[in-house]
Amino acid sequence: MVCSISCLTEIKSEVAHPIRLPNGDVTIATHIGNVKITENLHLHDVLFVPSFSFNLISIRKLAKTSSCCLIFSSDLCFVQDLSTWRTIGLGEVRQDLYHLVQNKVPPDSLIQKLPELTSKITISAAVNQEDFDLWHFRLGHPSDPRLRLTNLHQNSNHKHIMKLCPICPLAKLHRKPFNTKAPDQEPNPNIEISEDDQPNSEYRDQHEPPNNSYVPRRSERSKKTPAYLQDFIYQQVASLTHSQTSDKKKGIVIPSCRWVYKIKFNVDGTIERYKARLVAKGYTQLEGVDYHETFSPVAKLVTVRTLLAIAAAKGWYLHQFDVNNAFLHGSLEEEVYMEIPPGYSTDQNSDLHNKGSFKVCKINKSLYGLKQASRQWYSKLSIFIIEQGFQQSKAYYSLFVRSTGDSFTTILIYVDDIIIAGSNEKIIDSLKVLLDEKFKIKDLGNLKYFLGIEVARSTKGIQICQRKYALDILSDLGTIGVTPAKIPLDQNVKLSKDEGDTLPDPASYRRLVGRLLYLTITRPDLLYSVHLLSQYMQAPRTSHMNATRKILRYIKRAPGLGLFFPSNSNLQLKAYTDSDWGGMSRL
Known part of the structure; x- marks a missing residue:
C-alpha cells in the first residue's frame, strides 16, 4: 500500500x-x-x-x-531473485523497521559474519545487469584479479566475491582417476577387488569422480589378507575341505594359488553378493603330466537366442540357476598338488599347516584355475543329466533335451550358469531339486539376466537387450555424455589399413572391438560396422579408432535397443540370398 x-x-x-x-x-x-x-x-x-x-x-x-525470497539479518534484508540468485532489493533497519533502499551495497564485514548467506548471495549494485558475475560466466570463470584487468566496469562501484561461484571449485579440481599406491589401512568392504588387470584409465571421463573399485597392482598387493575378507576365505576353504580336497604330502615341488575377490552385481547395478574364490596358478601345469585334455563345450549365444525364440512361441517356462563352487564337483584323473591357500589360519586346521614342516594340498577334485577344471566339471554334470533321461544334442553339445508324453524339457549349460526351459513347471521344479541335492545350486527363479543379456517377458513375447553392458562400455571409455549419432558408420568414410597414424596402444582398440562384438548378440544393426572394424585389429590406426567412437555415439542414442521374439510366431524357417548368386552354375 x-x-x-x-x-x-x-x-x-x-x-x-x-x-x-x-x-x-x-x-x-x-x-x-x-x-x-x-x-x-x-x-x-x-x-x-x-x-x-x-x-x-x-x-x-x-x-x-x-518470484523472489527474502533473507533477514539483524541490520539488513536481502531480496534475492530465485532464478539467478541476484540481489534485486536491499532493506536496512531504521527505528526497528526494514526500509527499502536502492543502489546500496552491504559492507564486507556483514557478509563475513553471515557465511550461511554468502553461499547463495551474489552482491551487486542491486539492479545492474552488466555485473561481474555475468562476465565471469561468459569469459570462462577467470579469477577476480584477471577479470578486473579487462576494465569492463571502470565507472562501476561493483563488488564481486569470487568464492560465491558454485562452478569454479568443481571445474578447477584436478584429481587422478586412480590411487598411486595401495591403501595402508584395511579397505572398505564396498571396494571391488577383482582380476589382475587394472582398469584402463585412458578413456576415463575427466569430470568423473575417482573409481572406488581400485585394484592394486601385483607388486603393490598386501601379502596379508584383509580382515573383512577372512569370512569369505573360511567359507571357501570349508567348501574345499568338505569336498575332500586337502591331503598333506611332503617333498614335492608344487604350484601356488591365490585368492580372487569379486563383487557380483544385479541387473540394476546393486550388489548381489561378495565372492571369494581360490584359484590355482594353472599356467605352471605341464601338459601330459598335470593334465591331458582341456576342452569342454559351452552354450553358444546363438543357441541362447534360438531357445528364447522357441520358448516365446511355445509359451515355455524359463528358469535359471547357477552352481555353487561348480568346479569342485569334478574329479581329477591326474595327481595334482598345490600349496596351502594364503591367509588360511593355521589355528583352524593344525594338521594342514604346521611350523617347521612343508605340507601341501593334494587336489582330489578340480579347482578354479586348473586347465582341466572346466572339462571335469562338464563331464560330471553331463553324466548326471543324461542319467535323468535327457539326450545330448548332436549339433550343440551343451544342449540337453527330454520329451516325456506331453511335456518337453531342455537344459542349456554355460559352465556353471544353466537355463531350464520346458512346458511343465512342476517337472522343472523337481529337476532343480535333484540338481540341488547333487551339486548345491542357487535358484535364481525366472530367467531375467544371463551372461550380460537382459530378458524381459510379457504376454506379447520376449524382449532381450544388453542395456547395462552397453552403458558400461560408454562409462568405461568416458563417452557417456557424447552426442548421439543416427548411424553407426559414415557412408563417405573409406577405411584403409594404411590411412592414418598407428595407435600407440593397439590393445585398447582390440579390447573395444571385442566388447562391441559381444554387443552384437542383441544388436544386429551393429554387425556390419563392428565386423568391418575387426579386420584392422592387427595394426589399428587413428581412423579406425575414430570409426569406433562413431559406433559408441550410435549406441548412446538407444543403449537399450535389442531383439523381440513374439509369442504369436509360427516358427517358419525363412532363408534369403543375394540375387547375384542366381547366375552361378551348380557345382
Missing part, C-alpha cells in the same frame, strides 16, 4: 476498497496500480490509501508476484 498516488507508475482502476487497520479503524483504498521500485523489482496490484502517511510492502505478496 502507498500513501501517494505519484508512487503508482500505472493506475489500473478506481475502487472503494475498505481496509481494516490493526487498531480496529477502517479506511478506504481508492486506486489500484503497479509500482516500479527498481529495474528488476516490480509490484503489482498495489493499493493507494490517501489516509496513510507511509508506504507498506507485504512480504507474502512480494515473494509470490516477484
Whole structure:
C-alpha cells in the first residue's frame, strides 16, 4: 500500500476498497496500480490509501508476484531473485523497521559474519545487469584479479566475491582417476577387488569422480589378507575341505594359488553378493603330466537366442540357476598338488599347516584355475543329466533335451550358469531339486539376466537387450555424455589399413572391438560396422579408432535397443540370398 498516488507508475482502476487497520479503524483504498521500485523489482496490484502517511510492502505478496525470497539479518534484508540468485532489493533497519533502499551495497564485514548467506548471495549494485558475475560466466570463470584487468566496469562501484561461484571449485579440481599406491589401512568392504588387470584409465571421463573399485597392482598387493575378507576365505576353504580336497604330502615341488575377490552385481547395478574364490596358478601345469585334455563345450549365444525364440512361441517356462563352487564337483584323473591357500589360519586346521614342516594340498577334485577344471566339471554334470533321461544334442553339445508324453524339457549349460526351459513347471521344479541335492545350486527363479543379456517377458513375447553392458562400455571409455549419432558408420568414410597414424596402444582398440562384438548378440544393426572394424585389429590406426567412437555415439542414442521374439510366431524357417548368386552354375 502507498500513501501517494505519484508512487503508482500505472493506475489500473478506481475502487472503494475498505481496509481494516490493526487498531480496529477502517479506511478506504481508492486506486489500484503497479509500482516500479527498481529495474528488476516490480509490484503489482498495489493499493493507494490517501489516509496513510507511509508506504507498506507485504512480504507474502512480494515473494509470490516477484518470484523472489527474502533473507533477514539483524541490520539488513536481502531480496534475492530465485532464478539467478541476484540481489534485486536491499532493506536496512531504521527505528526497528526494514526500509527499502536502492543502489546500496552491504559492507564486507556483514557478509563475513553471515557465511550461511554468502553461499547463495551474489552482491551487486542491486539492479545492474552488466555485473561481474555475468562476465565471469561468459569469459570462462577467470579469477577476480584477471577479470578486473579487462576494465569492463571502470565507472562501476561493483563488488564481486569470487568464492560465491558454485562452478569454479568443481571445474578447477584436478584429481587422478586412480590411487598411486595401495591403501595402508584395511579397505572398505564396498571396494571391488577383482582380476589382475587394472582398469584402463585412458578413456576415463575427466569430470568423473575417482573409481572406488581400485585394484592394486601385483607388486603393490598386501601379502596379508584383509580382515573383512577372512569370512569369505573360511567359507571357501570349508567348501574345499568338505569336498575332500586337502591331503598333506611332503617333498614335492608344487604350484601356488591365490585368492580372487569379486563383487557380483544385479541387473540394476546393486550388489548381489561378495565372492571369494581360490584359484590355482594353472599356467605352471605341464601338459601330459598335470593334465591331458582341456576342452569342454559351452552354450553358444546363438543357441541362447534360438531357445528364447522357441520358448516365446511355445509359451515355455524359463528358469535359471547357477552352481555353487561348480568346479569342485569334478574329479581329477591326474595327481595334482598345490600349496596351502594364503591367509588360511593355521589355528583352524593344525594338521594342514604346521611350523617347521612343508605340507601341501593334494587336489582330489578340480579347482578354479586348473586347465582341466572346466572339462571335469562338464563331464560330471553331463553324466548326471543324461542319467535323468535327457539326450545330448548332436549339433550343440551343451544342449540337453527330454520329451516325456506331453511335456518337453531342455537344459542349456554355460559352465556353471544353466537355463531350464520346458512346458511343465512342476517337472522343472523337481529337476532343480535333484540338481540341488547333487551339486548345491542357487535358484535364481525366472530367467531375467544371463551372461550380460537382459530378458524381459510379457504376454506379447520376449524382449532381450544388453542395456547395462552397453552403458558400461560408454562409462568405461568416458563417452557417456557424447552426442548421439543416427548411424553407426559414415557412408563417405573409406577405411584403409594404411590411412592414418598407428595407435600407440593397439590393445585398447582390440579390447573395444571385442566388447562391441559381444554387443552384437542383441544388436544386429551393429554387425556390419563392428565386423568391418575387426579386420584392422592387427595394426589399428587413428581412423579406425575414430570409426569406433562413431559406433559408441550410435549406441548412446538407444543403449537399450535389442531383439523381440513374439509369442504369436509360427516358427517358419525363412532363408534369403543375394540375387547375384542366381547366375552361378551348380557345382
